[in-house]
Amino acid sequence: MSLLSGSARQCVALVIEPLLEFLYPSWCLFCRVRIPPAQRHLCRPCWDSMPRLSPSDSLFEETRGKICVDGIVDDLVSVFVFEDQGVIRSLVHAMKYQSRASAGVMLGAEVGMNMITRGIDGEIIVPIPLHRIKERERGYNQAEMIARGVSKMTGIPCVPRAVVRTKQTQTQTMLTIDQRRENMEGAFDIGRKYAASMKNATCILVDDVITTGSTIVACASVLKGAGAQRVVAASVALAR
Ligand SMILES: [Zn+2]
Secondary structure, rough: OOOHHHHHHHHHHHHOOOOOHHHHEEEOOOOEEOOOOOOOOOHHHHHOOOOOOOOOOOHHHHHHHHHHOOOOOEEEEEEOOOOOOOOOHHHHHHHHOOOOOHHHHHHHHHHHHHHHOOOOOOOOOOOOOOHHHHHHOOOOOOHHHHHHHHHEEEEEEEEEOOEEOOOOOOOOOOOOOHHHHHHHHEEEEOOOOOOOOHHEEEEEEEEEEEEEHHHHHHHHHHHHHHOOEEEEEEEEEEOO
16 A cells, blocks of 8 residues: 555656656666656667567577476566667666666566466466565565566555565576576575465466576475465566
């Protein structure tokens, strides 16, 4: 529930946001052109240039093959192809490291739209958690921001503390697939208050970018261990 009343929220939307826009004009974070107040973070051409995935793309098929092998993850939703030099990289980077939390909500809405188009539903949305020390450093969990966008679009409730990160894992970029799996072992646990609500539920497990899928599989197996019937992995992008 919002802390602001309806009229206070309207005041923010009608008065404070345009004022902030006047004082601090927005620029596309990729190409640096000025963008209108209604647009956030990217100009239209940059947003439209982000390569979109379809379930018949080979990257989508390969990733689904990797993460849906042993019945832990049941399905995959993802919207964009993550490119090392692309617009999507700048947007994800800004969301994670430049305090652009609202970019996460915006991207989450795209994920939610994709779910609706494909007829994918669920009872609970769970973001991949950060370790509490990392979340404190960053100020927020970017996967939770994406999950909030998915929830806004689909109406499925988001439960940010359903799973907790119990181990501070090292960054996975330089690790092989086997090392990543080992790195993620015992990294997650079910949130104590939420064990019962997982029983027979379809969980939408949300992350920013899926590469090998070791993080999402480790987290999904904790949900399945708590009795979840289905786990759908949902990410903004897939990386090769
Ligand atoms: Zn641009």
